[in-house]
Amino acid sequence: MAGPVAKTRELIDRFGRRVDYIRLSVTDRCDFRCVYCMTEEMQFVPRHQVLTLEELYAVARAFTELGVRRIRLTGGEPLVRSNVMHLIERLGKLPGLDELLLTTNGNQLVKYAGPLRAAGVNRINISLDSLDAGRFRRISRVGRLERVLAGIAAAVNAGFDRLRLNSVIMRGYNEDEVLPLVEYALARDIDIAFIEEMPLGEASDHAREDTTCSNAWVREQIESRYPLLDSAVKTAGPSRYAQVIGRKSRIGFISPVTHNFCADCNRVRVTVEGRLLLCLGNEHSMDLRAILRDSGKSHEDLKDVMVAAMELKPERHYFYEKDHAQPVRLMNMTGG
Ligand code: SAM
Numbered sequence: 001m002a003g004p005v006a007k008t009r010e011l012i013d014r015f016g017r018r019v020d021y022i023r024l025s026v027t028d029r030c031d032f033r034c035v036y037c038m039t040e041e042m043q044f045v046p047r048h049q050v051l052t053l054e055e056l057y058a059v060a061r062a063f064t065e066l067g068v069r070r071i072r073l074t075g076g077e078p079l080v081r082s083n084v085m086h087l088i089e090r091l092g093k094l095p096g097l098d099e100l101l102l103t104t105n106g107n108q109l110v111k112y113a114g115p116l117r118a119a120g121v122n123r124i125n126i127s128l129d130s131l132d133a134g135r136f137r138r139i140s141r142v143g144r145l146e147r148v149l150a151g152i153a154a155a156v157n158a159g160f161d162r163l164r165l166n167s168v169i170m171r172g173y174n175e176d177e178v179l180p181l182v183e184y185a186l187a188r189d190i191d192i193a194f195i196e197e198m199p200l201g202e203a204s205d206h207a208r209e210d211t212t213c214s215n216a217w218v219r220e221q222i223e224s225r226y227p228l229l230d231s232a233v234k235t236a237g238p239s240r241y242a243q244v245i246g247r248k249s250r251i252g253f254i255s256p257v258t259h260n261f262c263a264d265c266n267r268v269r270v271t272v273e274g275r276l277l278l279c280l281g282n283e284h285s286m287d288l289r290a291i292l293r294d295s296g297k298s299h300e301d302l303k304d305v306m307v308a309a310m311e312l313k314p315e316r317h318y319f320y321e322k323d324h325a326q327p328v329r330l331m332n333m334t335g336g
């Protein structure tokens with residue numbers, strides 16, 4: 001007689017969505033203070049509450065053992081975490097992982113682009129909201145444009161599978177830079193995605209309702225000069241891609257505010273405090289740090305909790321819907 005068959009543990013939620021992608025925040029700290037993401041005076045999480053590099057690795061390993069194929073490291077700014085390369089080198093060797101990705105503000109890429117590629121990072125997203133040094137400083141509050149542009153050049157030379165710029169277009173800040181940013185990407189054969197500003201926490205320098213530009217409007221600006229062909233490439237989640245005819249670059253539109261793509265959602269997030277966040281726009285979460293720091297709990301217990309958390313994944317977000325509470329977390333806490 002065959003013994004009992006071990007039940008396969010899978011990350012599937014109540015709506016049949018399979019989670020195979022995690023966004024892992026490695027720090028809530030940052031060397032910029034972007035107006036849409038942070039307030040000027042930020043309170044960061046006390047260090048003892050932040051997952052150690054060892055704990056971050058344990059979380060990543062458990063997820064890959066449960067079928068996660070892609071991990072994106074984010075933050076805050078992942079490259080300000082001390083010894084982050086040590087973690088990245090280990091993640092690059094995790095069995096079962098198809099892609100290791102990183103989102104960065106580009107400020108330290110001159111130093112890190114080569115080592116990241118060597119450690120096995122496949123693709124990088126680099127935030128770039130303006131090509132004008134003064135405006136770049138106004139949006140990032142502290143950043144220097146020429147440093148980030150040098151970082152992008154270093155990433156282009158390092159030979160990643162793909163590079164993508166991320167731009168948040170805001171009325172009153174940079175709404176006339178849609179075409180220059182697209183042209184900058186086209187000239188380098190890299191992708192660019194436009195992200196609608198999301199109401200995550202309160203912005204201190206503006207009311208979000210005054211600045212948020214819809215991606216439908218952004219797309220009109222691009223199509224006034226470049227014909228776009230909707231791409232067959234579909235990533236689960238809120239991104240849709242179009243191709244500039246005759247060019248290598250793809251243009252992404254990430255429209256969480258004006259379009260709801262929650263039905264395809266394949267992702268969860270882990271905050272820097274080890275909170276497994278089931279949805280960007282809701283507070284449903286599970287405390288992984290409590291399991292990691294409980295000497296009575298094992299790695300298998302951690303995986304059980306991850307599987308159980310799938311029951312909590314909400315059907316959708318409710319950005320700007322009046323009858324629903326809006327998230328109070330800022331993006332740097334969420335893991336963008
Ligand atoms: N520091 C890195 C960076 O800036 O790329 C990674 C973390 S950042 C939180 C990730 C992405 O979130 C960035 O592309 C940023 O532009 C975007 N972001 C931050 N706050 C946002 C908001 N309120 N709405 C939309 N996008 C936001």
Ligand code: SF4
Binds near residue numbers: 031032037038076
């Ligand atoms: Fe830092 Fe990225 Fe947030 Fe800007 S968007 S403040 S670079 S974490």
